[in-house]
């Protein structure tokens with residue numbers, strides 16, 4: 001299916017959705033072979049395992065694979081044309097955690113290109129979800145506000161319970177979570193926080209762009225500042241968590257903030273499963289199976305970085 005046909009189908013679905021045919025049309029259209037792009041970022045300075053110029057922590061790849069998606073690595077430092085071509089072959093984008101500049105890095109440049117493509121596509125009825133974790137959350141806030149409104153918090157290595165807002169009940173992200181898992185998320189310290197920058201509730205509330213764009217689903221507090229820990233866009237399938245659902249299942253560094261309890265591992269799976277189900281609503285695909293095969297992350301091998309590494313395995317790229 002070409003790009004235009006996919007967009008047309010999406011528009012048709014959008015039209016039908018006023019009627020009772022809506023549910024049936026949507027179910028028929030689910031794409032059970034979703035491919036999700038994960039954006040690479042500049043190598044960490046002093047990473048003695050690094051090869052090439054960029055990396056993707058393998059935990060984000062496993063996170064998506066464990067919920068029924070395949071992954072395409074998206075390299076930094078590519079042309080806008082290349083990114084645009086990739087956009088129409090993938091069913092969603094994940095912006096991982098890490099440590100690059102949110103305004104000047106090649107990671108931020110690529111994220112901006114995909115973000116703008118996704119805004120336009122969704123406006124035209126072509127469903128395209130984006131998920132941001134930690135740095136990915138921060139990057140989305142910078143893209144939406146068109147400036148960096150983050151503030152320092154004392155959240156470098158701590159597991160916290162989420163403080164849910166009433167909006168959770170009607171949120172797309174959480175509404176289908178099992179109720180016992182929602183209870184664990186609010187009562188147990190199972191969300192891993194490994195960030196020094198946060199979006200405070202104050203700066204969010206004072207910024208008209210952010211306030212209009214995102215619905216706050218949960219907050220947390222470092223003892224001084226209340227910051228947003230989970231949000232989703234009102235009108236776009238964009239989702240952002242400041243915490244790290246993937247670490248509980250796939251990272252093993254032994255330090256405060258890491259949690260491997262059953263409920264933490266379930267939170268990992270349910271967030272991934274939610275995002276993959278969103279990607280299943282996208283009909284983007286490769287022009288042919290050969291190009292799909294060439295693009296998939298199976299063409300690369302992750303490097304084991306040892307038991308004390310913040311990311312136990314990374315994929316590296318030129």
Ligand SMILES: *[C@@H]1O[C@H](CO)[C@@H](O)[C@H](O)[C@H]1NC(C)=O
Pocket residue numbers: 077078079080
């Ligand atoms: C890729 O990186 C090189 C060296 O930093 C830079 O000169 C070039 O403009 C970059 N290309 C793109 C498409 O960003």
Ligand SMILES: *[C@@H]1O[C@H](CO)[C@@H](O)[C@H](O)[C@H]1NC(C)=O
Pocket residue numbers: 148149150151152199200202203
């Ligand atoms: C609000 O954003 C500014 C950056 O524009 C930052 O310097 C400040 O610390 C933030 N304040 C709070 C309370 O988040």
Ligand SMILES: *[C@@H]1O[C@H](CO)[C@@H](O)[C@H](O)[C@H]1NC(C)=O
Pocket residue numbers: 158159160161189
């Ligand atoms: C558990 O979360 C609370 C905040 O609700 C925090 O004060 C406390 O330090 C956390 N405990 C641990 C062991 O991380």
